[in-house]
Amino acid sequence: MSGQSVLIVHPPEQREEAGKIVAEILAGRAEYCPVPVMTRGGVQIPVETRVALGKWSGQDVIFGITKDISEIKASEEKFSKAFHASPASMAISDIQTGVYYDINDTFLNTMGYSREEIIGKVLFAEYYRAREARRDAGNAESKADRTQLRRRCADQVRRNTQWVILH
Incomplete structure (x- = not known):
């Protein structure tokens, strides 16, 4: 995945939405991105992704931390x-x-x-x-x-x- 957009991990039909949300996070207008990620096999995983600007080996980068919230979603559905x-x-x-x-x-x-x-x-x-x-x-x-x-x-x-x- 080196050299590809980080948005490649999101379902194709939701990449634009994910990009807009990441821009909102970086601008300080949102806290996280709720757009699911997709496995190589096409399985979508509900996640909460947080991003931050930083440096890595002297280069400007965007750090992303994605948390699988499948269990939380399942629990919320059961409760509901x-x-x-x-x-x-x-x-x-x-x-x-x-x-x-x-x-x-x-x-x-x-x-x-x-x-x-x-x-x-x-x-x-x-x-x-x-x-x-x-x-x-x-x-x-x-x-x-x-x-x-x-x-x-x-x-x-x-x-x-x-x-x-x-x-």
């Missing part, structure tokens, strides 16, 4: 299938902000919301506002505070039939 097929209502949200990133269909069917009404939103903002106020005031959240707030949350949920997942 289990999450979305679960008969239990499930949600993934940010523990600091309460913003929902994903919910399964059981959650939607049970609670009667649409995906658009949940994703990117905070269903129970009072909990997070109170926690931020305590943090900003320099007060630690005590167990008694959490218990009282959870009771208030539960009361509001019963009144408004909203689903709340407390972290």
Whole structure:
């Protein structure tokens, strides 16, 4: 492969995309390239490639480090299938902000919301506002505070039939 473009390791139909991403990395506008590499036999391997400019034997070069993420991808797919097929209502949200990133269909069917009404939103903002106020005031959240707030949350949920997942 000496003398050939480093892009030769990517599938032919994705080489242009890989080149653009590498340029973005070198310009500081991207962290890694997610374009798969391809074996001599044509098998594609999901990877994360990071590049950096450097010197090798006095010559300017681009260093590339490629990590095989096949196992990570397989694990993510298994989790996603289990999450979305679960008969239990499930949600993934940010523990600091309460913003929902994903919910399964059981959650939607049970609670009667649409995906658009949940994703990117905070269903129970009072909990997070109170926690931020305590943090900003320099007060630690005590167990008694959490218990009282959870009771208030539960009361509001019963009144408004909203689903709340407390972290």
